Amino acid sequence: MPSVCFYFQVHQPYRLRHYTVFDEDHRYFDTFKNKAICQKVANKCYLPTNKLILDLIKRHDGRFRVAYSITGVLLEQLAEYAPEVMSTFDALARTGCVEFLAETYYHSLSFLYSRSEFQEQIFKHMDTIERLFGQRPKVFRNTELIYNNELAAAIDEMGVFDGIITEGADRILAGRSPNFLYKPPKEGKVKLLLKNYALSDDIAFRFSNRGWSEWPLMSNKFSEWINRVNGNGYVVNLFMDYETFGEHQWEDTGIFDFMRHLPDEIMKHPDNNFKTPTEAIAAYPATDTVNVPALISWADTERDLSAWLGNAMQSNALHELYRMEHNIKKTGDKVILSDWRKLQSSDHFYYMCTKYFSDGDVHKYFNPYDSPYDSYINFMNVMGNLEKRCTDSSRSRQKVTT
Amino acid sequence: MKIFMLGWEFPPFISGGLGTACYGLTKAMSKLGLEITFVLPRTIHTDKLSTHVNMRTPADITTSQIVLDENELKNIKFKTIDSALKPYATAESYRHEIEDMIRAKQKRSSTVTIGAESLDCNAHYAGDMYAEVHRYAASAVKLALQEDFDVIHAHDWMTYPAGIAVAAVTGKPLVIHVHSTEFDRSGENVNQMIYDIERAGMHAANRIIAVSYLTKNIILARYGIDGEKVDVVYNGIERNGNGFNFGKIGINKDEKIVLFLGRITMQKGPEYFLAAAKKVLEVMDNVKFVMAGSGDMMRQTIELAAELGIGSKILFTGFLRGEEVRKVYERADLYVMPSVSEPFGIAPLEALNHDVPVLISKQSGVSEVLTHVLKADFWDVNEIANKIVAVLKYPPLQMTLKEHGNFEVRKLKWEDAAEKCRQIYEQLVSQPVCV
Incomplete structure (x- = not known):
């Protein structure tokens, strides 16, 4: 039965230029560097991966489905420096098999410092996504998957979200599986989708590591790991940076081939399928409550804010x-x-x-x-x-x- | 193992990092059980070598001031060279004396030759320093004949002729320890005599220890040495366990202090410090710049400060030592080392050791080992000033630098340097000497 839920984080910040205490102009951002990085990543990752995902969606008649969270600051940069990427995301949106998530427009930590700013940025992001891709996000992911009970309450109170995506950190699951849906302790509408960090990181971090006992990772092997969840979970959440494809893991590692064959391999098992976050939330109940008083994130091994x-x-x-x-x-x-x-x-x-x-x-x-x-x-x-x-x-x- | 070590300075007879390094290194070696005979020139001529202006002759210092912990240096014997020894001898006569001794020893199997090239081509140059270096060499050879040892270890160019001579006479392996080169001290205006001595020393040595990769690169590129022969051994730092003693040095309490501590010479980049100070004062007022040290650019630097119109903001303290150094570190908010070329640079480690954050030039060996410090190109006055202002303006920056810097500096131990030297010695004694 397990569904596989892919969500890719797509973000690049506006990097600052070298700015000394003696500078007085108002040009803070390194236009040259930001443009160069944006175009480099577009060529190595965004363009080839978007093409691959689009091919896979077409080839599988809509059975292959994914979700993206693209920050506002990246969308602005793409429009300016790599507009061809915008049209490929648009093409993906038109397939109806791609969900776009909500986040703070500026990929900010505003939740920790200003609730008003936090909300303004979320609405700005949702408006942008709706304008560009014709859908209003229903699921929220906070910057770096930073999360606690309070965040769940704040998002629930906004009344526009069905779910929140965060890290399946060991200390919040306490032995439970990340492959079920959960809910925050405070009664409300939102369900939680928790990242299966073990399987996500097999792709995002370990894929090209020759010292890893499972190297080389092939799509059939990975699919077997997914099959093992059968009967013991609803959904395997594979959440990662989109730059995993072509940038963190270079093309010559075989990452594109891995992805190209993965849907076939996973759907070989008749019980398996792909779902976007909203679909997973609609399909499955929340089995239990996770209590997260202290902040968590998806970063490093600590999975905290350090x-x-x-x-x-x-x-x-x-x-x-x-x-x-x-x-x-x-x-x-x-x-x-x-x-x-x-x-x-x-x-x-x-x-x-x-x-x-x-x-x-x-x-x-x-x-x-x-x-x-x-x-x-x-x-x-x-x-x-x-x-x-x-x-x-x-x-x-x-x-x-x- | 017994080491015959040739040095030019040792605390408290120091003018810079060399003496400090010799002290730290020998102390740690002593702990490893290495027995060291340390040969020092007893009389230190300061007239001709202006970088040594503040060094005192032994007559100025009473024995009680020499703080050598007997316990920690128990394996070290100090030999000083009799100052009455032929005071009017020329370099030539010392050279003949050394050559005679070599001839007397030539019956031995070794075919060692002295670095004659360096001596010959400089026969016309018989300045005081040159004479001093060769007088030291001749005396060192005499001392060496009375001593039993396995390896010769010579620190910096003044002791290289002695090292070469002792190696020639005794047939023992020679390790040359390069704390600085003529290119660091003089830029491109090298003193040919010193360069030749350095080159002869490096070529005669069985192994060379460089204090950084920066220095190793100079040794390879400028002296034509095979890289295989050169090891990098970073200097260390001793933890200061003493409590702080708050002293007053005539600066208002709310005034920030930016410190330059080192010889005021071309190598240390004092003019870049002043130029940066000028820029800082454009945006900040409550700050004083302390220049602690002396050197051949002292006068020029004082004049430059006046020319820049910042004379009242710059404090020249002259050469500081011991307790005075500690006091000035206690008051400093930032230590700046804008060195044009710094083979290593122990002073920044000392600053970190005293909880003072540091800004060092990228053209320093110590920048290879320190990460929790600020770095800038020595010529980039704008950036140096930018960083000085930041440290003075943002306490969290100063705090984080202090915290991590102090932790990082603890990893640089003389024990590690001494251990590396020991390994080099062992490799040398276990293989037949071939020169």
């Missing part, structure tokens, strides 16, 4: 950023608001992480900085300038009114 909030620089930068909210919004200046919001992308704080810095590892991926300290300094310089603009703007507005 990658974004692990040191004094990170918490300082975040606090200072959200402290500006009132003044930013008071200016009524759309450019200032947009600049401030682009600074909220979680990536900026991830770059400041000192956890694994000495060892060097995944945190280096597309990290434009040599060190977390450089990243903090740059961020604070930009924020200093933004704050000044904000003050100047309010002052000039006051003059006009008096």
Whole structure:
């Protein structure tokens, strides 16, 4: 019976340019670098993978189905730097086999700092998705799958969502399987889909690891692992970064071939099928409650917030950023608001992480900085300038009114 | 194993990192059970070598000031060279003396030759330093003949002729320890005599220890040495377990302190420090820049500070030592080392050890081993100033740098450096010497 539910996270932040305390202009973002990365990832991942997924959907007469969560900041960049990718996502949307999820438009950590900002960003994202792809999202995923009971309550109260996607962390499941649907302790409408991190990470992280005992991973082997869930779960949630295909795992690792054959292999078993998150939520009941008082995420082995909030620089930068909210919004200046919001992308704080810095590892991926300290300094310089603009703007507005 | 070690300085007779390094290294070696005879020139001439201006002669220092922990240095014997020894001898006469000794020893099987090329081509240059270096070499040979040892270990160019001579006379393997090269000290304006001595030393050595890959690269590229012969052994740092002693050095409490501590010479980039200070003062006021040290660019640097119009914001303390250094670290908010070329750079480790965050130039060996520090190109004054302002302005940055930096620096131990040296010695004594 198990359904396989694929959801791909598609995101690239607006990276900052080198900005010193002596800079005074308002160009904060590294247009050249962002364009280059966007086009590189488009060519290595977005375009070939979108084509593959579209082929698979057509080949299987709609039985192969997937979901995407594409951030607003990436959609803006794609429209500007790689518009051809937009049309391929549009083609996927038209198949009717692709679901688009809701998240904060700016891939932000706003849930932790400002509920009003959090909601505004979700609605902005939903409006954008509806405008571009003709469907209004029904399932929410928070940035980095950050989640707790409070988030579930906040999303449920919005009244527009059927479900939330988060990490199937061991400590919230306490021995239970991630392959069932769950619900938060507070009575409400939303159901929870939990990532099967073991099977997801087999594809996303271990696929090309030659030191791994299961290497090389073939689609028939993976399908057998899915079949084993039969009778002991409703849905296997395979959630991963879309850049897994072609970027984290290069084409020569065989990742595209793996994906090309996977639907066939999985559907060889008559009980198996593919469902999008909304379909899975409609098809299966929530079997149990998961209580998540403390925040979880999908990051690292800790699956906590330490990658974004692990040191004094990170918490300082975040606090200072959200402290500006009132003044930013008071200016009524759309450019200032947009600049401030682009600074909220979680990536900026991830770059400041000192956890694994000495060892060097995944945190280096597309990290434009040599060190977390450089990243903090740059961020604070930009924020200093933004704050000044904000003050100047309010002052000039006051003059006009008096 | 017994080591015949040739050094030029040892605390408290120090002018920079070399003496500190020799102290830390020998102390750790002693703990490993290595027996070390450390040969020092007793009289240190300071007139001609301006980088040593603040060094004192032994006569200035009473014995009580020499704080050597007997226990920790129990395996180390110190030999100083008699200062009364032929004070008016020329380099030539020392050379003849050494050659005579070699001839006397040539009956032995080894076919060792002294690095004659370096001595010959510089016969016209008989400056004081040169004479001093060769006087030291001659005396070291005499001492060596009275000692029993397995390996010769020579620190920096002043001791290379001695190392070569002792190796020639005794047939023991020679390890040259390169703490700095003439290219680091003088840029492209190298002193040919010193370069030749360095080159001869490196070529005569059985093994070379470089304090960083930066230095190893210079050794390979500039001195024509085979990379196989060169090992990188990073310096260490001793943990200071002492509590803090808050001293006053005439700076207001709410004023921030940015510290430059080192010789004020071309190599250390004092002019970049001042240029950065000027930029910082454009956006911040309550900050003082302390330049602790002396050197041949001192006067020029003071004048430059005045020219830039920031004289009142720059404090020159002269050469500091011991307790004074600790006091200045205690007050510092940031240590800046804008070195143009720094083979290693022990001072940033000391700063971190004193909980002072550091900003170092990318052109330093120590930047190979430190990650929890700020780095900038020495010429990028704008970036240096940008980072100084950030540290002074954002306490969380200073805090995080301190926390992680202090932890990181604990991993750099003299014990590890000493162990690597021991392994090199063992490889050398276990294989037949061929020069």
